[in-house]
Amino acid sequence: MQKNIDKAYLLLKQLYGENSEFREGQLDAIEETLKNHRTLIVQKTGWGKSLVYFICTKILREQNRGVTLVVSPLLVLMENQIDAAKKLGLNCDALNSTTTDRRENIIQNMINDQLDLVLVTPRNII
Numbered sequence: 001m002q003k004n005i006d007k008a009y010l011l012l013k014q015l016y017g018e019n020s021e022f023r024e025g026q027l028d029a030i031e032e033t034l035k036n037h038r039t040l041i042v043q044k045t046g047w048g049k050s051l052v053y054f055i056c057t058k059i060l061r062e063q064n065r066g067v068t069l070v071v072s073p074l075l076v077l078m079e080n081q082i083d084a085a086k087k088l089g090l091n092c093d094a095l096n097s098t099t100t101d102r103r104e105n106i107i108q109n110m111i112n113d114q115l116d117l118v119l120v121t122p123r124n125i126i
Helices: 002-016 026-034 049-062 075-087 100-111
Strands: 068-071 092-095 117-120
Touching (some): 075 092
Parallel strands (some): 092 117
């Protein structure tokens, strides 16, 4: 587990600089998720939930684990989240009302293990 924690700090510093630190609860959420524990994160906007998802995804994909699905009703933030995830080298996409013309392609990319992370609005899950 220490290797995962060290990697999480490395990724944080890669994104935000050498002096960056996790906010209270972020590293705990990362650790629990990486231990395969069910993890629910309920925090205010701006706390850094996306950072937790992205770091977990990066570490899990390096362990040859499958795609991460993030369910979010915040369609307006998805483009920014995708841009942030790409800064960690994650291959990601979104399934929402603006990507209906690419839906089958995105799903095929998931099946082919070509995506690390997919952001999904709740109405697009089914």
